[in-house]
Amino acid sequence: MTRPPGHRTYTVVGLGAxxxxxxxxxxxxxxxxxxxxxxxxxxxxxxxxxxxxxxxDVKLTNVEVYGDLSAVPASDVVLLAVKTTDNDAVLPHLGxxxxxxxxxxVMQNGLGVEETIAAALPEAQVLGAMCFVxxxxxxxxxxxxxxxxxxxxxxxxxxGEAAGITDAVxxxxxxxxxxxxxxxxxxDLATGRWRKLxxxxxxxGLSVVLDAGTDQLMADPVSRKLVxxxxxxxxxxxxxxxxxxxDGFVETMLRTTDEMxxxxxxxxxxxxxxxxxxxxxxxxxxxxxxxxxxxxxxxAEVLYRQLRFLDHRSGCG
Amino acid sequence: MTRPPGHRTYTVVGLGAxxxxxxxxxxxxxxxxxxxxxxxxxxxxxxxxxxxxxxxDVKLTNVEVYGDLSAVPASDVVLLAVKTTDNDAVLPHLGxxxxxxxxxxVMQNGLGVEETIAAALPEAQVLGAMCFVxxxxxxxxxxxxxxxxxxxxxxxxxxGEAAGITDAVxxxxxxxxxxxxxxxxxxDLATGRWRKLxxxxxxxGLSVVLDAGTDQLMADPVSRKLVxxxxxxxxxxxxxxxxxxxDGFVETMLRTTDEMxxxxxxxxxxxxxxxxxxxxxxxxxxxxxxxxxxxxxxxAEVLYRQLRFLDHRSGCG
Numbered sequence: 001m002t003r004p005p006g007h008r009t010y011t012v013v014g015l016g017a018x019x020x021x022x023x024x025x026x027x028x029x030x031x032x033x034x035x036x037x038x039x040x041x042x043x044x045x046x047x048x049x050x051x052x053x054x055x056x057d058v059k060l061t062n063v064e065v066y067g068d069l070s071a072v073p074a075s076d077v078v079l080l081a082v083k084t085t086d087n088d089a090v091l092p093h094l095g096x097x098x099x100x101x102x103x104x105x106v107m108q109n110g111l112g113v114e115e116t117i118a119a120a121l122p123e124a125q126v127l128g129a130m131c132f133v134x135x136x137x138x139x140x141x142x143x144x145x146x147x148x149x150x151x152x153x154x155x156x157x158x159x160g161e162a163a164g165i166t167d168a169v170x171x172x173x174x175x176x177x178x179x180x181x182x183x184x185x186x187x188d189l190a191t192g193r194w195r196k197l198x199x200x201x202x203x204x205g206l207s208v209v210l211d212a213g214t215d216q217l218m219a220d221p222v223s224r225k226l227v228x229x230x231x232x233x234x235x236x237x238x239x240x241x242x243x244x245x246x247d248g249f250v251e252t253m254l255r256t257t258d259e260m261x262x263x264x265x266x267x268x269x270x271x272x273x274x275x276x277x278x279x280x281x282x283x284x285x286x287x288x289x290x291x292x293x294x295x296x297x298x299x300a301e302v303l304y305r306q307l308r309f310l311d312h313r314s315g316c317g
Numbered sequence: 318m319t320r321p322p323g324h325r326t327y328t329v330v331g332l333g334a335x336x337x338x339x340x341x342x343x344x345x346x347x348x349x350x351x352x353x354x355x356x357x358x359x360x361x362x363x364x365x366x367x368x369x370x371x372x373x374d375v376k377l378t379n380v381e382v383y384g385d386l387s388a389v390p391a392s393d394v395v396l397l398a399v400k401t402t403d404n405d406a407v408l409p410h411l412g413x414x415x416x417x418x419x420x421x422x423v424m425q426n427g428l429g430v431e432e433t434i435a436a437a438l439p440e441a442q443v444l445g446a447m448c449f450v451x452x453x454x455x456x457x458x459x460x461x462x463x464x465x466x467x468x469x470x471x472x473x474x475x476x477g478e479a480a481g482i483t484d485a486v487x488x489x490x491x492x493x494x495x496x497x498x499x500x501x502x503x504x505d506l507a508t509g510r511w512r513k514l515x516x517x518x519x520x521x522g523l524s525v526v527l528d529a530g531t532d533q534l535m536a537d538p539v540s541r542k543l544v545x546x547x548x549x550x551x552x553x554x555x556x557x558x559x560x561x562x563x564d565g566f567v568e569t570m571l572r573t574t575d576e577m578x579x580x581x582x583x584x585x586x587x588x589x590x591x592x593x594x595x596x597x598x599x600x601x602x603x604x605x606x607x608x609x610x611x612x613x614x615x616x617a618e619v620l621y622r623q624l625r626f627l628d629h630r631s632g633c634g
Contacts, residue, residue, distance in 0.1 A: 209526060210626055220629055226622035298615040305543035309527055312537055 007031050008076040008175060011097050013090060015040050015049075015065070017135040017266075018107055019081030020143035022151075022176070024051040024058040029179035034064045034072055036097075041067040043140035053135075053145035055180065063141075069093035074102060077172060079129075080117065081107045083270070084281040091120045098124050103168045105129050105153070109200055109266070110281020111193050111289060114156035125168045126156040128189045130196040134263045147261045150182040152196070154189030160241070162188035194238035195245055199253050200282050202230035204267035205303040208277070208310060215262035218254075226299075228254060233299045237286055240295030267307075276316035279307055324348050325393040325492060328414050330407060332357050332366075332382070334452040334583075335424055336398030337460040339468070339493070341368040341375040346496035351381045351389055353414075358384040360457035370452075370462035372497065380458075386410035391419065394489060396446075397434065398424045400587070401598040408437045415441050420485045422446050422470070426517055426583070427598020428510050428606060431473035442485045443473040445506045447513040451580050464578045467499040469513070471506030477558075479505035511555035512562055516570050517599050519547035521584035522620040525594070525627060532579035535571075545571060547616050554607030554614050584624075593633035596624055 007030055012023035015037035027033040037044060048061040066072045070093055078097050082090055098104060098121060105127045106114050118126045130153075134146040153173055155163035163169075164187045173183045186192040206217055206227065217223045231250045238245050267277055283304035287297045324347055329340035332354035344350040354361060365378040383389045387410055395414050399407050415421060415438060422444045423431050435443045447470075451463040470490055472480035480486075481504045490500045503509040523534055523544065534540045548567045555562050584594055600621035604614045 206623075210623060212626070212630075216630075217626075220626050222622050222629065223626040226619065226626075229618075229622075299619045301546075302543065302616045302619040305539050305546075306523075306527060309529070309534075309537050309540040309543075312539065313529075313533075 008171065010034065010077045010079060011036065011072055011075040012079045012081055013069070013094075013097070014080070014082035014086070015044065015141070016081060016083070017137045017143050018131055018133065019079065020049060020137070020141075021051055021053075021133065021135050021145055021149070022079060022081070022107070022131070022181070024049055024060055024143070025179040025181060026175060027060050027063075028058045029175070031175065031179075032064070032075075034066065034075060036066050036069055036072060038067070040140045041065055047141055049141045049143075051143045051145060054147070055145070055149065070096050072097055074099040076102060077175075078102060078104045079107055080104060083275075084108050084110055084113060084278045085276040087116060091116070094120055101125075103127060103172060105172055106156075107131055108281065109196065109278055111197065111285040113193075113281055114189065115158075118156055118158065125166075127153055127168055127172060128156055128193060129153045129172075130192055132196075132199075134261060136264070136266075136269055146263065150184065151176055152184045152186055152192050154186035154192050156189055160190035160243075162190075188243070190241075191238070191243040191245070194234065194241070194243045194286070195249065197238075197282065197286055198231050198234045198245065198249060199257070201234050201286070201300050201303070202227040203257070204265045204282060205300075205307050206230075207265040207268040208271045209303065209306050213262045213264060214257050214260055218258055224254075230299050230303070233297050234286070237290030237293075237295050237297045237300075240290050240293035242293075271310070271314070274314055274316070277307055277311045279304060279311060283307065325488065327351065327394045327396060328353065328389055328392040329396045329398055330386070330411075330414070331397070331399035331403070332361065332458070333398060333400070334454045334460050335448055335450065336396065337366060337454070337458075338368055338370075338450065338452050338462055338466070339396060339398070339424070339448070339498070341366055341377055341460070342496040342498060343492060344377050344380075345375045346492070348492065348496075349381070349392075351383065351392060353383050353386055353389060355384070357457045358382055364458055366458045366460075368460045368462060371464070372462070372466065387413050389414055391416040393419060394492075395419060395421045396424055397421060400592075401425050401427055401430060401595045402593040404433060408433070411437055418442075420444060420489060422489055423473075424448055425598065426513065426595055428514065428602040430510075430598055431506065432475075435473055435475065442483075444470055444485060444489060445473055445510065446470045446489075447509055449513075449516075451578060453581070453583075453586055463580065467501065468493055469501045469503055469509050471503035471509050473506055477507035477560075479507075505560070507558075508555070508560040508562065511551065511558070511560045511603070512566065514555075514599065514603055515548050515551045515562065515566060516574070518551050518603070518617050518620070519544040520574070521582045521599060522617075522624055523547075524582040524585040525588045526620065526623050530579045530581060531574050531577055535575055541571075547620070550614050550616050551603070554603055554610075554612050554617075557607050557610035557612035559610075588627070588631070591631055591633070594624055594628045596621060596628060600624065
């Protein structure tokens with residue numbers, strides 16, 4: 001395979017909706033992209049990977065896809081795109097995917113997700129990426145992208161300190177932009193993580209507990225009010241932890257969601273499919289961090305306990 | 318009909334589970350009991366009223382039952398046993414049921430329920446009764462009593478002041494005791510109302526939102542913890558409003574529920590039947606009262622808004 005000069009090699013761990021979408025865009029832009037999948041390996045080897053998208057479809061053939069992490073050569077960049085609930089299966093082998101200068105981009109939801117990876121890979125440069133994207137898997141090797149796709153990316157530092165815009169952040173952001181994606185780089189990853197939670201905490205949980213789409217939650221003034229109250233509570237938790245989120249952000253998130261194509265959140269999709277919910281990363285970690293800083297996220301905690309109950313009843317968690 | 322000397326006449330407004338159960342017990346004890354029903358009138362006239370109960374079945378024939386409040390003669394005591402959501406249909410005609418010395422016993426859930434009745438009937442003595450009973454309607458004129466049955470009763474005073482144990486409270490308590498029921502009289506009705514909410518706020522709401530019985534909510538440590546947190550929040554709301562609930566009460570409520578026959582709450586039964594939920598009395602009023610007193614019941618408010626959303630979606634409220 002010829003490799004255009006300067007093009008970085010990528011390994012995408014997790015061929016779900018997020019890994020499939022971003023991996024396909026990078027491959028379409030000319031990067032070597034290796035996918036690590038679980039159930040889709042044979043299908044993708046035979047039939048390739050298809051992304052349907054209003055921003056342009058991608059159809060990849062001859063996809064380099066692996067079922068076994070230990071068989072994958074080291075790449076320049078590893079995109080970790082499995083759910084946090086699958087970390088236990090992946091973490092022990094992650095070291096085999098990275099070389100001495102590798103960059104690991106944690107494309108997961110929640111708080112504290114980079115700490116886990118940095119602890120497992122003390123040599124790697126660990127970035128975090130928040131994907132604001134509406135997409136889902138419709139079948140093996142088949143991702144449907146509905147709306148959005150922005151990535152916010154920053155480098156992790158122990159203790160949540162701001163790393164600034166590092167060379168690693170610039171490199172990955174540049175590759176994603178060339179691949180046609182909208183990218184924002186942040187000096188302070190932890191604040192970026194909290195900003196993402198302003199959306200995830202209300203919508204992920206309420207969509208499961210109330211069996212409702214984002215459009216239904218926004219249409220009834222009562223649930224809309226609850227969404228807003230939860231958002232402000234997350235802003236309060238962030239502030240207690242030293243991460244300032246500007247006052248206009250809640251309004252922006254509400255307006256963005258109003259304008260969104262009606263959407264099942266990833267947690268709702270997981271719940272409906274009987275998969276475990278990402279409760280530790282999205283609820284437990286921020287609630288604990290805020291409590292440690294003297295701020296009680298009582299509203300989010302109600303939702304968290306309700307979700308845990310439902311997760312247990314599904315036989316998960 | 319012969320009337321034993323000293324026996325008071327009763328009108329029971331609402332032939333649901335609560336009205337049917339307590340009315341039947343009073344009738345079986347020899348009181349004249351007039352029932353006001355909605356859909357059951359013809360059935361009960363023809364087939365009577367049946368209460369199945371582990372404390373002894375009651376089968377009443379020749380039941381004095383009315384479909385129209387204006388046709389009912391004034392009784393000594395009126396038991397108001399309709400849901401608060403049916404108050405609007407009943408209140409305009411309630412005056413026709415009471416004489417100058419009548420006692421009205423509000424057998425409803427929630428806070429502020431006596432204020433509404435006292436405002437509509439300024440001449441009447443208004444009592445409040447909290448029924449801690451597991452029973453439900455299984456068909457027309459047919460109530461199944463599962464467990465418990467205690468009544469806590471006190472007299473209402475404007476502004477929630479303690480009325481002491483009044484003659485009216487003694488009279489009704491005596492009749493209920495003679496009818497075989499366990500009765501507690503309280504000097505301070507408002508505190509009694511808040512104590513009842515310690516149970517109703519967690520179990521009614523969570524049973525609907527999580528589609529769970531009391532036994533399931535108690536069996537999972539996570540939902541049990543949430544129940545307990547909600548209970549303590551209600552105790553906090555009561556305290557802010559000047560109503561002290563002793564520290565052991567939460568533990569007692571948890572233990573009582575542990576020992577309870579697995580039970581669908583009244584709100585869950587209403588929800589499953591597509592009936593409107595008693596959200597104003599059980600959630601809105603106490604949350605507002607606490608807020609007015611400077612205490613935010615944030616956890617209960619999450620549950621309240623979730624329930625309101627579900628109530629709207631059912632086409633109610």
